[in-house]
Amino acid sequence: MIVERCYFPLPKYFFCDGPSYVITSSSFGGSLLTPETLPELLQNGDEKVINQLLEEGICLPLFFPGDCALDGAIFIVGDLTPIEEQEWIGRIQSKLKIPCGKLLVVCGGGSPEDFEGVIAGNGINDYTDYFCVLDVPKGDYLVEVLAYVSSMSVDFYFEENEPLTEWFYRTRPGEILPQWLETFQSKGYIGELSDQLLTYIVHLTPLIDEPSLLTLISEIGWCGEFEFRRPEICPRGIPRSYYA
Template structure:
């Protein structure tokens, strides 16, 4: 069984847009160059994008707004019972990481950004838009999981009623105190202000054993932003960020 490792993205990671790309620092040892990959991502053409996903060469993600994924928690190995029970939305795909370096980058439509990230020097000395994680080389199932304080859940629950959420909590967790995220939702209609206190997204990696279905592509953009939504059996309490180790490092290695 793979040993569990987890770490928040470093505090200095910053994406000034809604687009993120997960890939390997070697681009999967593929035919791709920074120029050709940037061109494919800019075009967002369905056949080419599905080919990238089918080969596990990258996972292009977009979110409802800027900086949404900046406070994600990286988890390799088994999820905790709470992490498994409390996710609201999920995107699944696969990644081919033959070089043992997982690359998470903001943007993706500029060859210069790719060259800076793959070389480790950044763009004109600016490095905060990418992170490289050293992991065992191989093929991985990757899951992007959303939790109650995420921007994606805020948008998904635009029509949700705060009192109905409270009823859900009391029905499934009788005798427990109402969590702050529901009180915040009742007062303001969104939960995002708690994103510094609660887990927003988890990026979960496990060794690939079964080919996952290809994630859905947005019809206009051609990137992956459509989550598989569910209503957990137990209403979430919200997972405190304080239970995870610090995120001060500029780069991560396991």
């Protein structure tokens, strides 16, 4: 399968007032699962069960350390640009089957009501801002959740690692500190800059090799443990206007 690059910001109306999201397809990966049976498996949080859902490419259940984390994400099908590839700091990789061509993003996803209303097109408890359907080419995908400097995941990671200014000055000698780094220096967190900078990319490419099983959050049983790296050059942050 060959796909051309396309990208979709989540709609401005999308709002998740919790830490959980489920990325799946409207056909649940072409499985026999239903809006009633999938949430039962997700609620169970059993490692074997969740791993089976991941191995079969049925869904990617995500849990973040706070609310609304993924609301500003950009979904990209196809190749990343050089700056998108260079600047990611955290990554989660899994498999996702989308035989129907309908990528489904659901806030919560842990109860039958979440999926029953979504599949029917009525939303969750009649609220349509808790889910989103994106049209993508039909096929099997490698899905990567990539976390950037102003994301919640990287914010927590930064709090526990080497001083960022040392990294910046070592790899960008003579350059002026970007605003997000100045804010982190003074406050200890990046704060409201997530409104101006890219937070997460959900990246889909045709599946070639099976990804390794993810490390699950032990208390929850969902995915949220990112693989972190330190890029060779400290990121400056990607403005949201990059996707205007």
